[in-house]
Amino acid sequence: MRPLSDEETEIVFRKLAHYIGDNVRSLVERGDTAYCFRLHKDRVYYCTETLMRKAACVSREPLLSFGTCLGKFTKTKKFRLHITALDYIAPYAKCKVWVKPSAEQQFLYGNNVLKSGMNRMTEGAGSHQGAVVYNMNDLPLGFGVTAKGTAECRRADLTSIVVLHQADLGEYIRNEAMLT
Secondary structure (H helix, E strand, C coil), X not given: CEECCHHHHHHHHHHHHHHHHHHHHHHHCCCCCCEEEEEECCEEEEEEHHHHHHHCCCCCCCCCCCCEEEEEECCCCCEEECHHHHHHHXXXXXXXXXXXXXXXXXXXCCCCEEHHHEEEECCCCCCCCEEEEECCCCCEEEEEEXXXXXXXXXXXXXXXXXXXXXXXXXXXXXXXXXXX
């Protein structure tokens, strides 16, 4: 377990900013307690400083996890967000997409959101922007990248892809062993 290097911090913050914009600062500078990002076995963890100090007493090998895993670095040093980051991304999301109940199950199985399954979208959302996908009861289901902006979606046909799937709550079941 070690702090992120400057390059790694920039990569992680850039990825988070893709979804939550300038609210990345709100994740680090919280009013209740001090939070930090730590790297352990190519995974980035977000935890309180008191938990980090307690985890530092455990040696590297037996330490499996601490805090919340936001994502992992690939072998090519690209950062990939995990579904476990959804609780921290959803409150600050810049772009939100609500899906119909009929398309909710399809998204939870790992499919993209089609225009026929989209109910509404945040106004002014651009193309290739990070978006959090909600059901009609405002429960976050996952996140992805918009394939079309808000204006393009109005003119698109029903079978066109609106949100490209990145992660969903169904991954807790499908990839249970990989999320530690």
